[in-house]
Every structure is written in C-alpha cells, then in structure tokens.
Amino acid sequence: MLDWIRRLFGRVKTDAEQEQSPSARMAEPTLSQEAVQASEPTDAFAAFLPFQIRPLQSGDLSKLIRIFRDAIQVSTAGHYDQQQRDAWSLAQNHESLISLLGDGETVVAEWDQELVGFAQRIQDSINMIYVHPDSARVGIATLLYQHLEDSARVEGLSRLTAHVSLTAHDFFQFMGFNSEGEEQADRGGVTLTRHLMRKSLVSN
16 A cells, blocks of 8 residues: 555655666566456545556657566466466567557557556457556556447447466446356467357447
C-alpha cells in the first residue's frame, strides 16, 4: 500500500530508482497471441491517476518489448512455470513484434509520460493486453481494453474473441467474457494452457 501511495503522489523514486532511466525499467519484447494481464484495480483512487491511452507510435516499439517480457515473467508466475514463461516470452523476436503490431489497432498506456502497457485488437480478436508489473492493479488494463471495445462497437462488430492466459482469465471474465473451454498453445515445443473466451457486443 505504501508503494502504491508513493506512486500516486508523483511516483517519488528511491535513490536507486533515480539512477535508473525510465527505459531501463521496461525491456525487450516478443510476441504471442494470448492476452496477458496483471490483476485488476483494487483501489478507488485509481480513477484519478494520470493515465493516457493513445495510438501506438513508432518510437514506442523498443519500450513495448520490455513490457511484454516483464509482464510474462513476473505477472504470470502464479500460473506458468519458468520453462513455460521463458518459451512464451522468447517465442518471437523484435522484428516479429514490430510486424504484428502493425496490424489492426494498437494502443498504449502512458503514466507520467512513461509507457506502462499496450493492447491490440485485430478485427474481432483482442490479440494482446500487457501491463508492466510495476504498474499493475491500478486500472490500466481496464482502460486499454475499454478503448478497444469502444472502437469495435463503432465499427459495428457483434462480438469479441480472445485467447486468454490462465492469469488473465478472471480479468476477461470481469470485462464480460465467457470461457468456451481450455485449449493448448505451443511455444517452441512447450505447451501452455489458456482459455478461448468470447463476449457479445449485441444487447439482448
């Protein structure tokens, strides 16, 4: 809680943190089609934090790689072992991530002018949601997802689909998705269990 309050009021840094540049705390990515997410917000003050959701820019790409890998290695540790996390985070290289992010709609989250998360939708598929573990539990994933859902509604889509990690299952369920069962994804010969989830955008 004290760390959360520290970040709330200007994200005051310790001496060690001040010596480390913002880019050094993010790191290099890779790509997979599971949506991964740190836990949902638990603090009522999250709505007042200085978040900004905006479209992806070319200068963001090197920082998103770090977010991708750190989110997998740290945030999914409760559901996947080290071998699975390594295979997942290393399944793609820098070039393939850049290529994939060029498809569909990709948005990023900035907190105090620092990139802390990103999300992508390709047609009716929520392809990725990643938030850096240092910025988890304050609502960033919700803002990223809601932006993608809103744009899908504007386009007239009737439903959204996501291949969701075990870590992200509860988040997507909270956002209105229903699981249609577990499935297995292969990453470099290593198997990871995930959920196929869908959400209707049509009012009953």
